[in-house]
Amino acid sequence: MLGLASVVFTYPFVWLISASLKPRTEVFDNALIPHTLRLENFADVWDYAPVLTWVGNSAVVGLAAATTVTISSALVAFGFAYFRFPGRNVLFGLVLATMMLPQAVTMIPVYLIWNKLGLTGTQVPLWAQNIFGSAFYIFLLRQFFLGLPRELFEAARVDGSSFFGLFWRIALPLARPALAIVFVFEIQASWNDLIRPLIYLQETSLFTVPRGLKAVIDTFGNGGEQHWEIVMAASLIATLPMIIIFAVAQRHIIEGIATQGRKG
Template sequence: MGSQPAAPTLPGTLAAEAREPSPGRPLRSRVGRAVVVALLVGFSIVFLYPFVWLVSASLKPRSDVFDNRLIPETVTFSNYVAVWQEAPMLLWLGNTLLVTVLAALAVTLSSAMVAWGFAYYRFRGRNLLFALVLGSMMLPGAVTMIPVFLIWNSLGQVDTLTPLWAANLFGSAFYIFLLRQFFLGLPRELFEAARIDGAGHWAMFWRIALPLCRPALVVTLLFEFQAAWTDLMRPLIYLRSSENFTIPRGLKALVDQFGTGGEFRWEIIVTASVITTVPMIILFFIGQRHFVAGIATGGTKG
C-alpha cells in the first residue's frame, strides 16, 4: 500500500501552536512579577520611613526623640497638647490655608485663560509668544527676587499675605504649557458648532473647554496647593510679624526657638511637622483619582 500524504497544516493550527506557552514562560513571568513587587515594596519603605519616624518621634518624650525606635518605648500624646500651647498653630494654619487656596485658584484660572488663548486662537506671532512664555521657565527665581520685592514694598504690601499669592494672578509658564496641551486635544469642531449656536468666546471657554479639561485643572490645583503650602522662601522675605506667619515660616521660627536656639525641645518641632504634613496626605488621597487621570491623559496629548 502506498503511503498516505500528510494532512495539510491549517494556518489557524499554526497560530494556536504559537500561542501555547512554553514550560519555562510561567516561571519567568512569576519571577519577573516577584522582582517588580519586591522593588515596589523596597522603594515604598524608603519613601515612607521618614514620615513613620516623624510620627513615632512625635509620640516620644524629649529624651527618646532620637533613639531611632519606630515603636516608642514610652508613648505620650502630651506633645500634641504642648505644641498648641507653645505656638499659635491654629493661626498659622489659617494663614496657610488662605494663601494656598487663593494661590491655587488664581494660578489655575489665569493659566487656563492664557492656555486657552494659545490653543484656540490663531494670530500672527503666536508661536513666538508661546516660546517666550516657555523661556521664562529658564529664568531662575533669584534673578527676579529683588525687583519683585521692591515692587511689593512700593505698594506697601510687605508683612502682609498678599505677595504670597497675588503674583499667581498672572499665570505660570509650566501650568500654561500643561493646560494648553489638554486644550489642543479637544476637537475644534465642537467649538465651531458652539459658535454657530450663538455661544460667545467666554461661554466656549467656561462651559465647554474647562469641564472637558477637569483632570488637568485638578492636577494644577494640587501642584500649586502643595507648592504654596510648603513654600518657605517668600514668607521669609515678606513676613515679619508672627501673626502673619504661614506654617513653613512658623516651623522655621520653632526651629530657631526650640532647636538651634538652645532649648532643644525637638519633640515640639517634630510634632508640629506631623500636624503640617497630614493635610497634604489627606488632600492627595482625596484627589488622587483626578491626579492620576490628569497625569495619564497628559502623557497622551500631542
C-alpha cells in the same frame, strides 16, 4: 522593587511619627516604636505656638494662590490652544522661557514692586503673583486643550457663542482633570513655600505653616531650648493636611496625568 522603594520613602515619615510621640531624651534613639509614649507633645505644641492660626493662614493663602493661578493659566492656555495668530509659537516659547529664570534672579525686583505698592508685611505677595498665571501650568493646560475636538468650539461659534463662552462653557468643563492637577499642585507648592513668607511676613499672627515651623525650630531646635519633640510634633501637624488632600484628590490627579498624553 516597588515594595523596597515604598519602604525607603515611607521610613522618614514613620520615623517622624515615632519621634513626635517620644519624650525629649528619646527623640533621636532611632527606635520606630517609642519606649515611652508621650502624647502631651501635641498638646504642648498648641500651648507654645499658634499652630492653628498658621494652618488657617496657609489654607487661605493656598486656596487663593491655587484659585487665581488655575483660572489665569487656563485662560492663557486656551488662548494659545484655540486661536491662530502670527507669532503664536514665538510668544508661547517666550512664556516657556520664563521657566528658566531662577527664583533668586527675580526675588529682589519683585520685592521692590510689592514694597512700592505698600504690601510688604501682608500675605498678598504670597498669592497675588498667580493672577498672571504660571508658565508650567499654561504649558500643561495648553496641551490638554489641544486634545479637545475643535469641532465642539466651531459648532458653538455657529450657535453664537462668544470666545469667552467657548472657554467658560466648553473648555473648562472638559478640562476638569487637568484643572484638578493644577489646583492640587499649587496648593502643595504654596503650603510648602518658605522663601516668600520668610521675606514678606514679620508678624507671628500672619505666619504660614512653613514660616511658623521655622520659628518653632529657632526656638526649640537649633540654638534654642533643644525640645526636638515639640519640633517633630509641629512638623507632623504641618504634614498631615497635604497627605489628606492628595488622598482625596488621588483619582483626579491620576486621571489628569493620564489624559496629558493625548496628542493635539
